[in-house]
Amino acid sequence: xxxxxxxxxFLEELVKVAPDIEPDAVGDDDHIQEDLELDSMDxxxxxxxxxxxxxxxxxxxxxxxxxxxxxxxxxxxxxx
Amino acid sequence: xxxxxMPSLGSDMEAGTLIEWLVKPGDTVKRGDVVAVVETxxxxxxxxxxxxxxxxxxxxxxxxxxxxxxxxAVILAEGEDAPTETAGxxxxxAVPVSESELPAAVSVAEPAPLVRxxxxxxxxxxPVVSRSGDPVASPAARKRxxxxxxxxxxxxxxxxxxxxxxxxxxxxxxxxxxxxxxxSVTEKAxxxxxxxxxxxxxxxxxxxxSKREIPHFYVNQTIDLSPASQWLEATNADxxxxxxxxxxxxxxxxSVLAAGSAPTINGHYENDTxxxxxxxxxxxxxxxxxxxxxxPAIVDADELxxxxxxxxxxxxxxxxxxxxxxGSEMTKGTITISALGETGAEAMSGVIFPPQVALVxxxxxxxxxxxxxTSVEPRNTVTITLSVDHxxxxxxxxxxxxxxxxxxxxxxxxx
Numbered sequence: 001x002x003x004x005x006x007x008x009x010f011l012e013e014l015v016k017v018a019p020d021i022e023p024d025a026v027g028d029d030d031h032i033q034e035d036l037e038l039d040s041m042d043x044x045x046x047x048x049x050x051x052x053x054x055x056x057x058x059x060x061x062x063x064x065x066x067x068x069x070x071x072x073x074x075x076x077x078x079x080x
Numbered sequence: 081x082x083x084x085x086m087p088s089l090g091s092d093m094e095a096g097t098l099i100e101w102l103v104k105p106g107d108t109v110k111r112g113d114v115v116a117v118v119e120t121x122x123x124x125x126x127x128x129x130x131x132x133x134x135x136x137x138x139x140x141x142x143x144x145x146x147x148x149x150x151x152x153a154v155i156l157a158e159g160e161d162a163p164t165e166t167a168g169x170x171x172x173x174a175v176p177v178s179e180s181e182l183p184a185a186v187s188v189a190e191p192a193p194l195v196r197x198x199x200x201x202x203x204x205x206x207p208v209v210s211r212s213g214d215p216v217a218s219p220a221a222r223k224r225x226x227x228x229x230x231x232x233x234x235x236x237x238x239x240x241x242x243x244x245x246x247x248x249x250x251x252x253x254x255x256x257x258x259x260x261x262x263x264s265v266t267e268k269a270x271x272x273x274x275x276x277x278x279x280x281x282x283x284x285x286x287x288x289x290s291k292r293e294i295p296h297f298y299v300n301q302t303i304d305l306s307p308a309s310q311w312l313e314a315t316n317a318d319x320x321x322x323x324x325x326x327x328x329x330x331x332x333x334x335s336v337l338a339a340g341s342a343p344t345i346n347g348h349y350e351n352d353t354x355x356x357x358x359x360x361x362x363x364x365x366x367x368x369x370x371x372x373x374x375x376p377a378i379v380d381a382d383e384l385x386x387x388x389x390x391x392x393x394x395x396x397x398x399x400x401x402x403x404x405x406x407g408s409e410m411t412k413g414t415i416t417i418s419a420l421g422e423t424g425a426e427a428m429s430g431v432i433f434p435p436q437v438a439l440v441x442x443x444x445x446x447x448x449x450x451x452x453x454t455s456v457e458p459r460n461t462v463t464i465t466l467s468v469d470h471x472x473x474x475x476x477x478x479x480x481x482x483x484x485x486x487x488x489x490x491x492x493x494x495x
Contacts, residue, residue, distance in 0.1 A: 037369065040326050047321040050321075051321045051322070060316050060317070
């Protein structure tokens with residue numbers, strides 16, 4: 001997958017968790033908790049969805065590495 | 081013969097709008113079956129029957145707004161013959177209330193930002209499905225379709241399992257010519273308040289009543305969270321994301337164990353009397369994205385393991401956001417747990433949800449100096465504040481609850 005494909009997929013899963021988020025309005029450096037206001041249950045649901053979609057088992061200590069779209073693209077590209 | 085009536089889904093609910101029947105005449109129902117969906121200020125709620133038998137007649141029509149207590153259906157006990165006079169008798173009482181007879185707080189609302197919650201479908205552990213075979217649609221989509229005069233069965237859904245979402249209705253509206261609107265629908269068109277406003281009003285009414293009637297007092301204690309944090313980290317390290325546990329589940333489990341050991345904390349206060357509850361139905365305060373709060377209960381939480389508690393919370397939060405909570409979940413709670421989350425304020429003294437008599441407020445964990453033996457160490461700590469109804473309970477019992485909570489959190493493997 002290209003970085004752009006990964007970014008699109010990440011945003012798709014993000015919006016499923018929090019449908020009020022406009023994917024076009026999400027910046028590469030927006031923090032999913034501080035800026036987009038996901039709570040811990042939302043983050044767990046996002047990680048579960050990414051696990052299903054990319055087959056990547058994101059351990060808790062790696063959560064900071066998917067905290068923004070930019071970080072997540074790098075992380076998922078490396079892990080996948 | 082039982083008359084299935086519009087239930088009260090909260091101390092301040094006056095009316096609800098029937099939006100879906102999940103049974104038809106002739107169907108057999110048992111106690112606890114979901115038979116209808118009612119739109120309230122707090123979203124769409126699935127209504128269960130508390131009578132077993134056969135559905136004889138559906139009295140209320142879709143889209144009808146009815147006061148609490150209005151008959152919705154007639155359910156006959158097994159072997160019971162159909163009554164002859166029922167229809168007229170019940171229909172007379174089933175006349176829907178008009179907008180003008182209702183207080184402003186129960187007027188029907190237009191979709192607004194909060195509605196976006198209703199078509200959420202995040203990783204549901206139990207998918208939102210229609211039991212009746214009707215198209216599965218979010219309440220916002222349903223409402224919009226009714227406003228536009230569109231038949232849901234003609235709309236292709238793009239949500240989970242083909243569920244029709246608000247956007248699908250909007251899309252369909254641009255293609256399909258509108259049908260003439262039924263009278264009950266056109267009445268709704270001139271109402272201005274949004275679902276967010278409605279929910280704010282419901283919260284305002286319940287909280288104002290609580291502070292008016294309940295003499296609150298508060299006890300709090302800061303506890304060492306390190307044993308729980310370390311245990312949780314080690315436990316989750318070996319698990320797939322779908323099986324991981326959140327700290328919030330440990331807080332709920334510790335609260336449930338503490339409530340089970342403190343009979344004057346767990347129950348309802350009604351008609352100047354406290355009715356203690358043996359089961360613990362743990363209300364979970366769920367913040368909705370876009371504003372508002374609901375506190376549905378995990379029913380019989382005292383019978384669940386920690387993993388089951390986590391699953392139940394996940395399911396409850398998902399359904400709270402999708403607008404598919406059950407009536408019993410809205411009314412059965414015997415104590416509520418409200419947590420501020422991972423970051424933010426260190427303590428919260430919460431307002432009790434009537435008719436309950438206690439609320440557990442959990443602050444965001446903080447790194448603080450902690451005395452261990454004779455030295456001071458940095459530790460993760462959390463401050464638990466128990467709000468209690470002084471009509472029912474005194475400081476000693478409240479303190480005992482906190483002591484039990486702390487003990488449980490120090491041995492997380494036993495939760």
